[in-house]
Amino acid sequence: MLKSPDFLPSTLTVASHRVPLSAGQALFACNAPVEHVYWVLRGEVVALRRMPSGRDAVLMRGHSGEFFAESSMYMPFYDCAAVARKPSVVLALPLRTLRQALADDGHFADMFLRNVVLGLRRQSSRVERLRLRGASERIQHYLSCEASADGCCQLDIPLSEWALELGLEPETLYRTLRVLEENGVVTRDKQRMRLCTGT
Amino acid sequence: MLKSPDFLPSTLTVASHRVPLSAGQALFACNAPVEHVYWVLRGEVVALRRMPSGRDAVLMRGHSGEFFAESSMYMPFYDCAAVARKPSVVLALPLRTLRQALADDGHFADMFLRNVVLGLRRQSSRVERLRLRGASERIQHYLSCEASADGCCQLDIPLSEWALELGLEPETLYRTLRVLEENGVVTRDKQRMRLCTGT
């Protein structure tokens, strides 16, 4: 689980260092200079912005096996803070070395771009999903987008987590799922969903 | 308005071609081979997936001055269709030439990555905003994120469009904005907003 991505060039591997984080611990502060891009080895890290109301808005989220804070790599200073949500370990990649590697190593540049591009795809899909009104629309959008070739969708998270992903409360998800099943729109076996074809 | 991005290398400019689209016209079909990445010169293009229910789910949206379908550049076939929502003009960049340019032209590769990365940032910010419950929270999140250094926010779109961006109905936006003004949380002059600091 603590493996670096296999496409990292040796220059980056050598220059990087691991940062263990306990739950709640800060990775970087707002207004700090951007000096690293991170790869999440384990756990979960979130980018937070303090809103005038005093509440913290989550801007971004990084899970195991994802880059984190790569969207700040073109800015001099962070405009948000980052803290670990769970006990985590991240790999800190120095920005200078990263830029050099992107320029020198075509294969790495391609893989890096690929990661960012796929992340963009995922986020865009989420945006459109969250824009939908109604729980059942969001559920169907998700299943339609994330289903494999056979039309099934194996969730590896509890439904209560899925609810958050969909921007719903767990109770609403349970209820709506039930209705969709009754109407034959989806079939379900534990955490294996299937969106049924038809009208 | 129909200007290509200025960082396009000449090889791409030469190899590209403009595609005018009427409202509702298809740009590419699902399962078609991925042969281009697009730059939206004018209008709006959306990526659609037909849901089993028969409805179309919007996966992605491209506006003027944005790349479109770049997230498919690592896939052999499109898994969604694309159609213009308004009369539009897009610049079609051949994928082969694009890849070559990314490999050969470091500056272009950097600018391209920059575009994708900033797009990712924008989408991530939107995701977290749409996750917020309540119209006023979303409004404040937006203003807090998009405000310039002086804390002001000049909207270049009608409020009704802003409402869609926020995942709200226009009426709700008008009303909530009114309440926020009355409470002194925001000041407003036509389409110039300002989020007031304080509790």
Add this chain to the structure above:
DNA sequence: CGTCGCATTGATATCGCTCAAATCCGGTGG
């Protein structure tokens, strides 16, 4: 002057959130 799109306000219906309680299920320890 008429029309059209945007902005605004009112009244009402609806949907999802909240609080609450019961059940299920996997894991743990006796």
Add this chain to the structure above:
DNA sequence: CCACCGGATTTGAGCGATATCAATGCGACG
């Protein structure tokens, strides 16, 4: 093997925020 526990899952009841429907004002533009 069984009792127990905590988290996940269900289901119920009621409330509040937002969508929806409707009507009016308003400014741009032909």
